[in-house]
Amino acid sequence: MQWWTLFQKELIENVRNVKWIWVPLIMILIAIMDPLTNYYLPQIIEAVGGMPEGAEVQLPEYQPDDVVMMSLGQFSTIGVLTIALISMGTIAGERNSGVSELILVKPVSYMNYITAKWASLALLVLTAFALGMAASWYYINILYGDLSFGALLQVLFFYGLWLTLVISLSIFYNTLFKTPGIVAFLTLATIILMGLITTIFSHVLEWSPNYMSDYIQQMLITGSVPGELIGTAGVTIILVILLVFGSASIFKNKELAG
Amino acid sequence: MVLLNVENLSKKYDRKPVIDQVSFQFDSGKCVALIGPNGAGKTTTLRILSGLLKPTSGSITFTGIKQHDDIRKMIGYLPQHPVFYKWMTGWEFLIYTGRLAHLSKKEATKRAEKLLERVRLTEAANRRIGKYSGGMKQRLGIAQAMIHHPTLLVLDEPVASLDPIGRREVLSLMEELKTDMTILFSTHILSDADEISDELLLLHDGRIVESGSMDELRSQYQTAKMELGFDGNLDDYQKKVVAMPAVTTCYIDRNLLHVTVTDIGAARLQILTAASTEQWPLTSFAINRASLEDMFMKAVNS
Amino acid sequence: MMEEVNLFNDINWAVIAPILVIQGILIIVAIIDLIRIDKTNGPKWMWGLIVILINIIGPIIYFIFGRRND
Numbered sequence: 001m002q003w004w005t006l007f008q009k010e011l012i013e014n015v016r017n018v019k020w021i022w023v024p025l026i027m028i029l030i031a032i033m034d035p036l037t038n039y040y041l042p043q044i045i046e047a048v049g050g051m052p053e054g055a056e057v058q059l060p061e062y063q064p065d066d067v068v069m070m071s072l073g074q075f076s077t078i079g080v081l082t083i084a085l086i087s088m089g090t091i092a093g094e095r096n097s098g099v100s101e102l103i104l105v106k107p108v109s110y111m112n113y114i115t116a117k118w119a120s121l122a123l124l125v126l127t128a129f130a131l132g133m134a135a136s137w138y139y140i141n142i143l144y145g146d147l148s149f150g151a152l153l154q155v156l157f158f159y160g161l162w163l164t165l166v167i168s169l170s171i172f173y174n175t176l177f178k179t180p181g182i183v184a185f186l187t188l189a190t191i192i193l194m195g196l197i198t199t200i201f202s203h204v205l206e207w208s209p210n211y212m213s214d215y216i217q218q219m220l221i222t223g224s225v226p227g228e229l230i231g232t233a234g235v236t237i238i239l240v241i242l243l244v245f246g247s248a249s250i251f252k253n254k255e256l257a258g
Numbered sequence: 259m260v261l262l263n264v265e266n267l268s269k270k271y272d273r274k275p276v277i278d279q280v281s282f283q284f285d286s287g288k289c290v291a292l293i294g295p296n297g298a299g300k301t302t303t304l305r306i307l308s309g310l311l312k313p314t315s316g317s318i319t320f321t322g323i324k325q326h327d328d329i330r331k332m333i334g335y336l337p338q339h340p341v342f343y344k345w346m347t348g349w350e351f352l353i354y355t356g357r358l359a360h361l362s363k364k365e366a367t368k369r370a371e372k373l374l375e376r377v378r379l380t381e382a383a384n385r386r387i388g389k390y391s392g393g394m395k396q397r398l399g400i401a402q403a404m405i406h407h408p409t410l411l412v413l414d415e416p417v418a419s420l421d422p423i424g425r426r427e428v429l430s431l432m433e434e435l436k437t438d439m440t441i442l443f444s445t446h447i448l449s450d451a452d453e454i455s456d457e458l459l460l461l462h463d464g465r466i467v468e469s470g471s472m473d474e475l476r477s478q479y480q481t482a483k484m485e486l487g488f489d490g491n492l493d494d495y496q497k498k499v500v501a502m503p504a505v506t507t508c509y510i511d512r513n514l515l516h517v518t519v520t521d522i523g524a525a526r527l528q529i530l531t532a533a534s535t536e537q538w539p540l541t542s543f544a545i546n547r548a549s550l551e552d553m554f555m556k557a558v559n560s
Numbered sequence: 561m562m563e564e565v566n567l568f569n570d571i572n573w574a575v576i577a578p579i580l581v582i583q584g585i586l587i588i589v590a591i592i593d594l595i596r597i598d599k600t601n602g603p604k605w606m607w608g609l610i611v612i613l614i615n616i617i618g619p620i621i622y623f624i625f626g627r628r629n630d
Binding site: 001002005006009013016017097098099101102103104105106107108255256 | 308309310311312328330331333335337339340341342343345354355357358359360399402406
């Protein structure tokens with residue numbers, strides 16, 4: 001009951017501050033940017049004056065799964081940046097402004113407060129991501145060739161887990177710090193650091209969430225879900241749960257004023 | 259019946275106490291003022307009571323609440339500078355806080371309607387809070403604090419940031435409220451406390467330096483002072499007055515004799531007797547009761 | 561599989577229309593929001609120019625950095 005009240009408030013807030021309009025739109029743009037520019041690259045080069053004499057560009061013929069990976073590539077940079085920016089103030093901002101002083105003196109369960117924030121963000125981001133990938137799928141099918149709907153769903157599920165991890169990290173830092181800028185910075189820094197650690201210790205960290213894209217690509221090429229992808233998905237889900245519960249317990253023991 | 263009992267409450271930051279061994283208690287139905295200068299620890303005390311801060315040591319006992327039960331259910335809290343969601347309307351905010359406090363949709367609606375009327379915001383109910391004035395926000399703040407029928411209303415400097423009109427609005431609202439609920443409010447403005455509270459707690463440097471009802475404190479700190487006005491030279495009379503047994507000091511300032519006495523009754527009798535038998539050219543005779551400011555200064559200095 | 565598309569004359573509308581629509585929505589929503597909002601980070605007229613003049617990115621940076629949410 002109380003959870004639903006908190007969740008509804010988050011939804012209404014994101015409708016009124018028009019996040020429910022622009023976040024899906026930006027995710028669609030992110031998703032279709034590369035498929036379009038790569039397809040029209042020859043014309044674009046010509047339009048800006050063509051190649052110098054003698055230089056010949058050999059453009060590769062992209063397959064549908066290459067193009068999916070292009071879209072995911074953009075999500076892993078601009079997409080993650082966008083998520084960090086839209087989520088950086090969800091709790092930190094409320095504590096910073098002081099609204100939380102009015103809310104948290106009511107008998108509000110900290111677990112409800114955190115999970116409602118988390119769920120509303122996840123709903124927004126994952127819906128936007130799904131719309132983006134649907135747009136990308138639309139272009140792939142008219143410009144590059146067939147990609148099955150089932151494959152799209154698999155991509156949505158597995159890459160959605162990775163984005164959920166990003167959201168959970170942001171929520172976690174939101175409970176630790178009151179300055180939204182610091183929250184965004186630490187979220188991004190953690191993801192970059194995780195990437196570095198994964199590269200350095202690649203032989204032991206086979207199921208690191210940072211491999212999600214690589215295994216998705218494998219899945220698209222082979223047409224079957226590789227075991228590593230299941231493992232990575234499992235690790236990601238566990239991390240998400242740990243982060244959300246960790247956030248709630250940090251919040252519970254934190255002084256919420258001053 | 260004792261509603262709240264606070265014992266040896268301390269809060270330290272980096273070993274520096276903000277409040278130090280604070281103890282007090284009060285009965286239900288009272289309006290209690292926590293008075294002290296800025297930085298005395300008023301906000302810290304109230305935040306601990308409302309559960310926003312955790313005390314370093316000490317205990318808070320609330321009558322009618324079981325151990326480990328959520329104290330927040332019993333308390334309605336208004337911070338010093340309440341901040342709302344600007345994008346919500348006053349109505350939406352009240353429903354939201356009511357629902358958070360486990361009221362049903364129906365209850366919350368009924369309660370919000372009633373409270374909006376009580377704090378005179380019915381007309382502004384569907385306007386966005388971002389457009390509210392300071393006084394309106396403060397009144398909405400009081401309404402949200404009362405939404406879940408709290409046993410104790412805790413208000414932190416409820417009128418400090420308001421203009422004279424807003425102050426008047428909020429003070430008269432508190433005057434109304436105190437007839438049917440227990441209120442604990444902090445202020446650094448002594449006249450506000452004087453106006454509406456039944457009991458005072460004087461906080462200074464994180465310690466309770468004095469407490470009691472207004473009348474008790476008045477009689478305790480009664481520094482009896484008299485002011486006498488004369489037609490003519492004051493010096494002769496000063497000598498006579500200072501020689502009286504009930505008088506401690508007597509000095510001249512701005513054409514008045516200022517007399518401090520040990521016992522008002524005795525001093526009055528001695529002075530008036532002398533004045534009538536010796537036919538003093540008295541033009542004025544006044545007894546000053548201690549002001550709250552005097553009382554506060556005395557309590558702090560002792 | 562590559563069809564000849566002349567960039568200026570023979571536009572493939574199935575490809576371009578969605579982008580134009582998205583860009584249009586972004587600008588309109590940003591401007592309506594800019595008019596309705598009380599305060600922005602920095603002057604409103606500046607955000608108006610950014611939204612109108614910078615293609616696609618303008619409205620987005622307005623939503624992320626220009627809006628004040630509290």
